[in-house]
Amino acid sequence: MKKKEDDEKTGQCQCEHGYTRRGFLASVGVGAMAAIATTSKLSSAKEASPAELSAEKAVVVTLLVNDRTHRLLVEPRWSLLYVLREHLGLTGTKVGCERGECGACTVLIDDLPRNACLTLAVEAEGRRITTLEGLMQGEELGPVQQAFVEEDAMQCGYCTPGQIMSVEGLLRARPQPTPAEIRQAVSGNLCRCGTYPHIVKAAARAADLKAKR
Amino acid sequence: MKDDERDLYFVEGIAVPQTPLPGEEPAAWGKTTVIGQRQPRVDAYERVSGTAVYPSDVVLPNMLYGALLRCPHAHARVKKVDISAAERMEGVHAILTGASLAGKVKWPYSEEVVTDLFDAQCRFEGEAVAAVAATTPYVARDALRAIAVEYEVLPFVADERESLAPGAAQIHAGGNRFKAETYERGDVNKGFAEADVVLEEKYRTACEIQSPMELHGCVANWEGDSLTIWESTQGVYAVQAKTADILGLPLSKVRVIGHYMGGGFGAKLQPGKYTICAALLARKIGRPVKIFLSREEAMLAAGNRPPANMTIKAGVKKDGTLTALQFSGLGSGGAYPAGGTSLLDWLVRDLYVCPNVQSELTDVAINAGPARPFRAPGHPQCAWALEQMMDALAEAIGMDPVDLRLKNVPLVSQGREGSPPYTTTGLSACITEGAEAFGWREARRRTAAARKEKNHLKRGVGMGSCVWFVGGGRPPSTVIVKLFADGSVNLNMGASDIGTGTKTVMSMVLAEELGVRPETIQIEHADTGSTQYATPSGGSKTVPTESPAVRSAAIAVKQQLLKMAAGELGSPLENLRYTGEYIEATDSGKKVKITDLASLKKQGVVVGIGYRGPNPEGKVVNPFAAQFCEVEVNTRTGEVRILRFLGAHESGRVMDRLTFDNQVFGGITMGIGLGMTEKRILDANSTGKMVNRNLHDYKLPTALDVPEEMVSLPVDMPDSEANNTGAKGLGEPVTIPTAAAIANAIYDAVGVRVRQSPADPLTMNRLLAEQSPEERS
Numbered sequence: 002m003k004k005k006e007d008d009e010k011t012g013q014c015q016c017e018h019g020y021t022r023r024g025f026l027a028s029v030g031v032g033a034m035a036a037i038a039t040t041s042k043l044s045s046a047k048e049a050s051p052a053e054l055s056a057e058k059a060v061v062v063t064l065l066v067n068d069r070t071h072r073l074l075v076e077p078r079w080s081l082l083y084v085l086r087e088h089l090g091l092t093g094t095k096v097g098c099e100r101g102e103c104g105a106c107t108v109l110i111d112d113l114p115r116n117a118c119l120t121l122a123v124e125a126e127g128r129r130i131t132t133l134e135g136l137m138q139g140e141e142l143g144p145v146q147q148a149f150v151e152e153d154a155m156q157c158g159y160c161t162p163g164q165i166m167s168v169e170g171l172l173r174a175r176p177q178p179t180p181a182e183i184r185q186a187v188s189g190n191l192c193r194c195g196t197y198p199h200i201v202k203a204a205a206r207a208a209d210l211k212a213k214r
Numbered sequence: 215m216k217d218d219e220r221d222l223y224f225v226e227g228i229a230v231p232q233t234p235l236p237g238e239e240p241a242a243w244g245k246t247t248v249i250g251q252r253q254p255r256v257d258a259y260e261r262v263s264g265t266a267v268y269p270s271d272v273v274l275p276n277m278l279y280g281a282l283l284r285c286p287h288a289h290a291r292v293k294k295v296d297i298s299a300a301e302r303m304e305g306v307h308a309i310l311t312g313a314s315l316a317g318k319v320k321w322p323y324s325e326e327v328v329t330d331l332f333d334a335q336c337r338f339e340g341e342a343v344a345a346v347a348a349t350t351p352y353v354a355r356d357a358l359r360a361i362a363v364e365y366e367v368l369p370f371v372a373d374e375r376e377s378l379a380p381g382a383a384q385i386h387a388g389g390n391r392f393k394a395e396t397y398e399r400g401d402v403n404k405g406f407a408e409a410d411v412v413l414e415e416k417y418r419t420a421c422e423i424q425s426p427m428e429l430h431g432c433v434a435n436w437e438g439d440s441l442t443i444w445e446s447t448q449g450v451y452a453v454q455a456k457t458a459d460i461l462g463l464p465l466s467k468v469r470v471i472g473h474y475m476g477g478g479f480g481a482k483l484q485p486g487k488y489t490i491c492a493a494l495l496a497r498k499i500g501r502p503v504k505i506f507l508s509r510e511e512a513m514l515a516a517g518n519r520p521p522a523n524m525t526i527k528a529g530v531k532k533d534g535t536l537t538a539l540q541f542s543g544l545g546s547g548g549a550y551p552a553g554g555t556s557l558l559d560w561l562v563r564d565l566y567v568c569p570n571v572q573s574e575l576t577d578v579a580i581n582a583g584p585a586r587p588f589r590a591p592g593h594p595q596c597a598w599a600l601e602q603m604m605d606a607l608a609e610a611i612g613m614d615p616v617d618l619r620l621k622n623v624p625l626v627s628q629g630r631e632g633s634p635p636y637t638t639t640g641l642s643a644c645i646t647e648g649a650e651a652f653g654w655r656e657a658r659r660r661t662a663a664a665r666k667e668k669n670h671l672k673r674g675v676g677m678g679s680c681v682w683f684v685g686g687g688r689p690p691s692t693v694i695v696k697l698f699a700d701g702s703v704n705l706n707m708g709a710s711d712i713g714t715g716t717k718t719v720m721s722m723v724l725a726e727e728l729g730v731r732p733e734t735i736q737i738e739h740a741d742t743g744s745t746q747y748a749t750p751s752g753g754s755k756t757v758p759t760e761s762p763a764v765r766s767a768a769i770a771v772k773q774q775l776l777k778m779a780a781g782e783l784g785s786p787l788e789n790l791r792y793t794g795e796y797i798e799a800t801d802s803g804k805k806v807k808i809t810d811l812a813s814l815k816k817q818g819v820v821v822g823i824g825y826r827g828p829n830p831e832g833k834v835v836n837p838f839a840a841q842f843c844e845v846e847v848n849t850r851t852g853e854v855r856i857l858r859f860l861g862a863h864e865s866g867r868v869m870d871r872l873t874f875d876n877q878v879f880g881g882i883t884m885g886i887g888l889g890m891t892e893k894r895i896l897d898a899n900s901t902g903k904m905v906n907r908n909l910h911d912y913k914l915p916t917a918l919d920v921p922e923e924m925v926s927l928p929v930d931m932p933d934s935e936a937n938n939t940g941a942k943g944l945g946e947p948v949t950i951p952t953a954a955a956i957a958n959a960i961y962d963a964v965g966v967r968v969r970q971s972p973a974d975p976l977t978m979n980r981l982l983a984e985q986s987p988e989e990r991s
Contacts, residue, residue, distance in 0.1 A: 057352075078352060087350075092271035093264020095476070097427050098509040102909035105427055133264040142263060150258040153872045156880060157713030158261035159427040159476025165262060184917045191909060193427050193477050194713050195883025197917040198924045199876055 062126050066091065067135030075122045082106045082117035085132060093133030093162045097191070104190030107163035107170075108132050114170035114186075133162040136169060144210035145169050145203075154203035156194030163190045168204045177208055239827075240769055242934035243867075248725040248732065249939075250930070252872040255718045256732055257711070261474075268474045269446040270506050272433045278307055280495050280505035281354040282488060283344040283361055284515065285336035288370035288581040288902025289383060292334045292363060295344055300360040305353040308498045309361070310491060311344045319460065319494065321487060323550035323584065327386075331460075331490060336365075337385055337549035338583050339903050340514025345491040347503050370581040370902035374521055374546035374554075377578040385549055385579040392551045393577040397563060399628070402527075405538025405570030409529025411610045412538075417526065417599035418970040419953070420893030422519040423512075424588050425914055428476020430516045431506030432485075434492035441493055442469045442743075445485065448478040448712050449750020453485040454742045460490055469743035478712050479884075480587035481517035483750045513907045517586030518894060520545040520554045522595035526562070530607045534621035536566055541573040541599075547585035554578065554585060557592030560683050561600050561950075563629030566622035581902050582894075587752060589881075590682060590946035594888055594953055598971060601678035601954035605961065614658065615958065616649045619679055619840075627834040637686075637833045637935040640864025644840040644929050645679055648862030651927050652677075652842040661962055670849045673857070674963025678951030679840040685865070685943030686835025686936055687758030691826035692746040695724065695767040696819050697775070701795075701809045703728060703735045705767075708748030709760050710740040714945055715873030716756050720764045722870060723939060727768035729794020754837065754943025757869060759826055762937040767824025774820045778813040779806055827937070835936040837865040839947040841882065843921075845959040852978035854890065854960060858923035859952075866942035867932035875926040878948050882924065885952020886915045890972050 056078040064071045064081075066089065075084055082099070085091045085108070097105030099118045106117040109131035136143035142150065145168050155161040164187055171178055171186035178186070183204040184197075192200065243249065260266035285292070295311045312332035319331040329335070332343055344361055348354040369383035376382055377390045384390065406412050432445040441463065447453050450470040458468040475482065488505045496503040507516060522545045529538040541562040547554030554577035563571055608618040623642045626633040649655070657675045664673060694706040703724055711717045717739065721732040738745050748760070772792055780787050783806055785799035798805040814820060829835055844857045861878040868874050891913035895906045906912045932940030957968045966981045 076350075076352065079350075083351070086271070087273060090273065091264070092267065092273075095268075095428070096270060096506070097429070098909050100509065100908055100910070103427065103509075133262075137263055142259065146262040149262050150254055153254055153258070153876050155255070155258065155261055155713075156715075156876060157427065157475065157477040158266060159268065161261055162264060180922065184922075188916045188918045191427065191914050191916060193425055193479070193884070193914060194876075195880030195915070195920070196876055197883060197920045198879045200917065201922075 060123065062123050064122065064125055064130060065128070066130045067132060073122070077121065077123050079122050080118050081108070081120040081122045081125045081130070084122040085117060091132050091134055095159055095162055097160070103160070104163045104167065105160050107166040107190060109166055109170050112170065112173045114167045133165060136165065144214060145172065145207040148203040148207035148210055152199050152203035152206055154196055154199040156196050160190055160192045164192065164200050168207055171204070172208055172211055176211065178204070180205065240765065240938050242932060242938070242940055243726065246726055248722045250868050250871060253718055253722055253732060253870045254872060255715055256721045256735070256737070257717055266474045268428055268476055269432060269444040269472060270428055270476070272444045272504065274433060274435055274502040277433070277502040277504055278347040278349060278499060279351040279354045280345055280347045280492055280503045281351065281358055282342045282491060282505070282511065283346070283358045283363070284511060285339060285341040285343050285365070287336065287365055287367050288339050288372060289368040289385070290336045290365040291368060292336060292343055293366055294364040296362040297344070299362070300346065300357040303353065303357055303360060305349040306346060306357045307349070308347045308495050309344060309357070310494055319490065321460065321490070324552070327550055331487060338515070338581050340511060340583055342487045342491070345495060347495040347499060372580055372582060372896040372898040372902040374544060374578050374580050375523060376898070377546065377580050383581070385581060390579040391576065392554065392579060395555070395575045397559065397571070397573045400570030402538040402540045402570045402572045406529045408531070409537040410532045411607060412527065412529045413603065413606050413610060414525070414527040415603060415606065416969060417524045417602065419522045419595040419598050419888065420971050421521040422588065422888055422892045423894055423912060424479040424481035424517050424586070425512070425909070426477030426479055426481060429507045429509065429512050430482065430486055430488065431504070432489050432492050433502060433504040434489070434496040435502035436497050436500070440467045440469065442471065443489060443493065444471050445489060446475045446482060447472045447485070448475070448482045448710050448752055449748070450710065450740050450742050451708060451747055452483055452750045453489065457485050457489055457493065461493060469741070471743070472710055472740045475710060475712060479589045480591070480752055483587060483752050486516060509909060510907045513912065514904060515583045517588065518548070518583060519588035520547050520585045522558055524558070524595065524599040526599045526603050528603050528607055530611060532611050534611065534613050534618045536568040536622050538570040539568050543573070543575045544578065546578050546580045546582070548582040549579055550584045551577070552584040552586065553591060555592070557683055558596055560592055560629060561596040561680065564627055565600065565679070565681050566619070567624045567628070568622070582896060589884060590950050593680065593682065593946070593950040594885060597678055597680055597951050597954040598957065601951060602957050602967065605676070605958045606967070614655070615677060616645060616654055619645055627836070630834065634832050634834050637830060637835050638866070638931050638933045639838055640929040640931050641679060641681065641838040641840070643931070644838055644862040644864050647929060648840045648842055648860055648927055649677070651862070651925065652860045654842060657844060672847045672849060672963040673844060674847065674959045674961065675842065675844045676955045676958025676960070676962055677840060677842045678954035678958065679838070680947055680950035681836050681838050682754060682943065682947040682950060683836070685754040685758070685837040685946065686829055687755040687826070687943065688829055689826040691748055691759050691763045693760065693763045693767050693824045694746060695764070695771050695822045695824065697728070697771050698819050699809065699815050701730065703730050705735060705737045705764065706745050707737065707739045707760060707764070708742070708745040709756055710751045712751045714751070714756065714877060715870055716751065716760065718873060719757055719869045720760060723761050723764045724768050727765055728771065754946040757941045758835070758866070758937055758943055761869065761939040761941050763824040763826040765824065765938050767822040770822030770824060771820050774822070775808055775811065775814070778811045782806055782812060829937070830935050833935065835933065835942060837863070837942040837944060837947045839863045839951060841951045841955045843955050843959050845956060845963055847960060847963045847978065849964060849982055852975035852982060854973055854978060856886065856921045856956065858921050860925040860927060861948060862927040862929055863944060863947060864929035864931055865944040865947065866936060867940035868928045868930045869939070869941055871928070874928055874944065877944050878926040879924050881945070881948020882952050883915050883920050885949045886919060886956065888971055889953030889956040891915055891919065891974065893972055
C-alpha cells in the first residue's frame with residue numbers, strides 16, 4: 002500500500018480506483034446526482050429526459066447481482082440496499098444506519114466494497130454487484146466465510162456480512178494483506194459486539210485459504 | 215457429512231458421565247471432553263451464508279411498511295395532528311394518532327407511570343406522536359412529512375445536574391425527583407477517623423447508547439384473532455407478555471418469534487411502542503406490517519446507559535486496610551422512571567472488604583429518551599469512580615494498586631443483608647494470575663522509569679477489577695430434549711441466543727452428557743408458539759440458567775434409554791454403563807447399540823424434560839474479573855492509544871473457550887467505548903435536542919480503536935455449588951472494569967486523572983494543559 006496521507010488527500014485508495022470511507026462519503030452526493038441525471042444508464046429511455054425524472058416515478062433498471070440479471074421496476078430514489086433486501090430477497094446484506102456510517106450493508110460493486118445504502122439502485126446499473134450470497138459456491142462457504150466460522154469472527158452476526166464483504170474486497174485487491182491493512186479495511190464496519198480481534202484473525206486466515214484454493 | 219458417518223452421530227471412545235439415580239442431583243462433571251474446548255458456533259454457517267433470517271430480514275406476502283412520527287422537541291404538548299394530506303397520499307394505507315386511538319391504548323413506562331400510547335404530553339425528543347403504514351418505507355416517510363402537528367413547545371431540562379435546581383422545568387406533576395435510596399453499614403465517620411489517608415473526588419460518566427447493529431423493530435401479522443410478531447429481541451416471552459397485556463389479548467394468541475437477533479445489550483428486553491403500532495396497523499389494514507426504527511430514532515428513543523455523577527470519599531490505613539467508603543450518585547434515566555441510578559453503588563458496597571460504607575442515590579427526570587438496561591447496569595460507571603479511587607489511595611500510601619486490591623478481597627457479599635458467602639470467588643485469582651500474565655510489576659517499573667524521559671509519547675499501565683451483581687442464573691427454565699430412533703438429538707428451548715453462543719454452549723452440554731456430536735444436534739428456540747418458557751437473555755444469566763436445565767433433560771433421556779436397555783440386556787439398572795454409542799452390562803459383558811434398542815425403534819423418540827433447579831440457599835453466585843491494559847498518551851495531540859489489554863475472568867466453568875474469548879474481547883471493546891469515545895450530547899442550553907444522533911458523531915469503537923494485542927485469561931473454576939454445570943455468567947463482567955483500567959493507565963502515563971468520561975483527545979488536551987509545569991515531564 003502507498004502512503005495513507007495520499008488516501009486522505011484524494012479520498013482514493015491506492016488499490017486501483019477505490020475509495021476510502023471518508024472519500025466515499027464526500028463523493029457520494031455527486032454520484033447520486035450524476036446517476037439521476039444520466040438517463041443513458043436507464044434502460045427505459047422512454048421514461049424521459051433528465052428534467053422529467055422524478056424521485057417517485059418508477060423506471061426499469063437492469064441489475065447484475067451475483068452473476069444473475071434482474072430487470073426491475075424501481076423508483077429512482079430507492080437505494081440498492083432496499084432493492085436487494087426487500088425486492089430481491091437478498092437479506093444477507095444488512096441495514097444498520099442507511100447513512101454510510103456502519104458498513105452493515107457493504108457489497109462489492111465491480112470488486113470494490115461499497116455501501117449499498119448510499120448507492121441508488123439506478124446508479125448500480127451496468128455494474129457487477131456481489132453480495133454475501135454471491136460468495137457461496139453452491140452450498141459451500143467461500144474462503145472468507147469459512148475463515149469467519151473457524152475463527153469465531155462473529156457474535157450476533159449482524160455486522161458479519163458487511164465485514165466479510167470488506168475482507169473479500171480487500172483480498173481481491175491485496176491477496177496477502179498486512180494486519181494493519183486488514184484493520185484499515187474493516188474500520189468502516191462497526192461491530193458493537195466487539196469481535197474485532199477475531200475478525201482480523203479471520204481475514205488473515207481467509208488470505209491463506211484463498212491462496213490454497 | 216461423510217457417508218460412513220450417516221448412521222453414527224456418536225463420538226467414539228469418549229467417557230460419558232454416569233446417569234445418577236432418579237431424584238438424585240447429578241454429580242459435577244469431572245474431566246470433560248467437549249465442554250471447555252474451542253467449539254465454533256453451531257449456527258455459524260447460517261450467519262455467514264446469509265441464510266439466517268433476522269427479524270429485520272422478514273418479508274411477508276402483501277406486507278406494508280410502518281413508520282413512527284416523533285416529536286422534534288425536548289418537551290412539548292401536542293395540540294393538533296392534521297393527517298388529511300397524508301391520508302390522501304397514494305400508497306398510504308393507515309394512520310394512527312392519539313385522536314384515532316381515543317386513549318384506548320396505554321403504554322406503561324413503569325409500574326407507576328402509564329400514559330396513552332400517543333400521549334399529548336411529549337416529554338422527550340423522539341416520543342411517538344403518530345404511526346403510518348404504506349406500500350414502501352419511502353412512502354411511509356413521505357406520509358410522516360405530510361402530517362402537520364401543532365406543538366406547544368414547553369420549557370425543558372436536559373442536564374440531570376440541573377433537574378432539581380429551583381426554577382427547572384417540571385417534567386412530571388410530582389416533581390423531577392424519581393427516587394432517592396440510601397444504604398449504610400458500620401459508621402463511616404468512625405472509619406474516616408481511623409484512616410491514615412482520606413481522599414474525596416468527583417467523577418462522571420457520560421450517557422451511552424446501546425447501539426446494537428440490528429435496529430429495534432418487528433414484523434406483525436394477524437391470522438384471525440391470533441397475532442404473530444417477529445421481533446428483534448433478547449426475550450420472546452417478555453415481548454409476548456407486555457404486548458398481550460397492552461392489547462388485551464390472551465397470551466396464547468400472541469406468538470413472538472426471534473430466532474436470530476442482531477444484538478441488544480439490554481435495550482431489547484421488552485417490546486417497544488413500535489411493536490404495538492405494528493400490531494395495531496396490521497389489524498386495522500388486515501395485512502402484515504413491518505416497522506424497523508432508523509438509527510436516529512433508536513438513539514433518541516430506544517434506550518441508553520444513564521449519565522452518572524458520582525462523589526466518592528475513601529479512607530485507608532497505611533497497610534492498605536480500607537476503613538470507610540462514602541458514595542453519592544446522581545443519575546437520570548430520562549423522562550420516565552427507568553433506573554437512572556440502578557445498581558450505581560453496588561461495587562462500593564460489595565467489591566472490597568470495608569466495614570463502614572454509606573451511599574445515597576438520587577434518580578431524577580430530564581427531557582430525554584428513557585434509559586433501558588445497558589450491559590451491567592450501574593457497574594462500569596461505579597468502577598470508573600471506585601477503581602480510580604483505589605489507585606489514588608494506593609499511590610497515597612505507596613502501595614502497588616494490585617496489592618491494595620488483593621489486601622481487600624472479600625469472601626462474603628457484604629452489600630447484602632447478613633453478608634452471605636459467595637459460592638466461589640475467583641477475584642484473588644483473577645488479580646494475581648492476570649497481573650502475572652500481563653507482566654504487571656515489570657511494566658510498572660518500566661513506565662515509572664520512562665516518566666522522566668523527555669518524550670511526548672508517554673506509556674502507562676492500569677488495572678481494574680469487578681464483581682457482577684448477579685450472573686448466577688436462576689429458575690424458571692424448562693427445556694425438552696428429544697433423542698430420535700437414529701440417535702440424533704433435538705433441543706427445544708425458549709431462550710434467545712443474542713450472539714453470546716447460547717445455542718453452541720447448549721449443544722456442547724448435550725454432547726458432553728449424551729456423547730453425540732454437537733453438529734448433529736438441532737435446536738429450536740426463541741419462539742413462544744413452539745418452544746418452552748424462558749426469561750430474557752440478560753443479566754449474564756442465560757448459560758447458568760439454561761445449561762443446567764439442558765443437562766437435566768439429557769440425563770432424563772439417558773435414564774429412559776438405560777431402562778430400555780435393562781429389559782433388553784436382562785441386567786439390573788445399576789449394572790449398566792452408558793458409553794454414548796452403546797449401553798454395556800458390566801455383569802454379563804453384553805452391550806447394545808442405542809440405535810438398536812427395540813423399544814427406541816418402536817417408540818420413535820425418547821423425550822427428556824429438564825427444569826432449572828433452585829440456587830443454593832443463603833449463598834451468592836457471582837462472577838469476578840480483573841483487567842489490565844497499557845496505553846500510550848501523545849502529550850502533543852491528546853490522543854490515547856491502547857497498546858494491549860488482558861482480561862482475567864472467573865465465570866465458573868469455561869464452557870466454550872472460543873466464544874468465551876470472543877466475549878471477553880467484546881466486553882473490553884465496549885468498555886473502550888465508555889472510556890474513550892462515547893457520549894450522548896444534548897444541547898442543554900438552547901433546544902434540549904441530541905446533537906450527535908448518528909454513528910458518525912456518536913463514536914463507537916472501530917477495529918482501529920482496539921489494541922492489536924488482546925489476551926483472554928480464563929480463570930476456570932467450576933462452581934459445583936451454583937448449579938449442575940458449574941457455569942456462571944460472563945457477558946457483563948467483561949465490560950465493567952475496562953474504562954476504569956484505561957483511566958488508571960492514563961494516570962500512570964501522564965499523571966492526569968480523567969474524572970469525566972470519555973478520555974477523548976479534546977478532554978486529554980484540556981487536562982494536559984491544566985497540569986502545572988512540574989507535573990509535566
